[in-house]
Amino acid sequence: MRLEELVNKHYDKLNHSDLYIWKYIFNHKKDCCNLTIDELANRCNVSRTTILRFAQKLSLKGYSELKIYLKWESEDKEFNEKDYLKVVCNDITKFISDMQEKDFSSVCNLMYNAKRIFVYGTGAVQSSVAAELKRIFLSGQECIYNIQGEAEADMILNTISDEDLIFLISLTGESDHIKRLAKQFKLRNVPIISITKLKNNTLARLSDENLYINTSMHELGGGKTYESTTLFFTLAEMIFLKYSMYKNELEKEDKN
Incomplete structure (x- = not known):
């Protein structure tokens, strides 16, 4: 399940701060892959505890698991930029699987x-x-x-x-x-x-x-x-x- 699916599934649990965190992550996925929890908290002007709670509200164990999801999706994006024909074929194959x-x-x-x-x-x-x-x-x-x-x-x-x-x-x-x-x-x-x-x-x-x-x-x-x-x-x-x-x-x- 991708992060977008998790956000939709648990949307009712998210407060204003959570939605702000998600907006920042969504717009800076590649950068967020390399950020520590304190660095992300600083960019979103929230506490590290708020970041941790956001991840847990998405049913993730913690920030480390959130970064794993971000890394997967960032790698997908890098692949997308190389060859759109390969991307379309890859999307179809992955979707069926x-x-x-x-x-x-x-x-x-x-x-x-x-x-x-x-x-x-x-x-x-x-x-x-x-x-x-x-x-x-x-x-x-x-x-x-x-x-x-x-x-x-x-x-x-x-x-x-x-x-x-x-x-x-x-x-x-x-x-x-x-x-x-x-x-x-x-x-x-x-x-x-x-x-x-x-x-x-x-x-x-x-x-x-x-x-x-x-x-x-x-x-x-x-x-x-x-x-x-x-x-x-x-x-x-x-x-x-x-x-x-x-x-x-x-x-x-x-x-x-």
């Missing part, structure tokens, strides 16, 4: 117990991912309702209940519409599974379960940039495969 090991039981449990499952994606890519998720599950004779467009999403608010489940797919998790929708679903006690890129975001904090992808922004020359979002589609297939395995295991247990 991580998903193989990731425990999807809580996500699958929400899906299995839902009366109906909805999916809504904001933006062109995310809408395509929502459509793909619906298509994949249909091949397994499972129905997922794909909400298309903001108007339809608003209409669903009148019919959805706490017995249902919704996947919300957003690149940043920060658009005004997706945040408003998530808050409305939360008020209705509708379970939410968010799918976003790996960063601290409002949608993830409002959701019951979070799934992330890594996206990499690359300079192509001539002022052009490219952000790879292929992993959204890979994740959709992983959700289907993990859920199919989950159901098969339950059926085996019932037979026994």
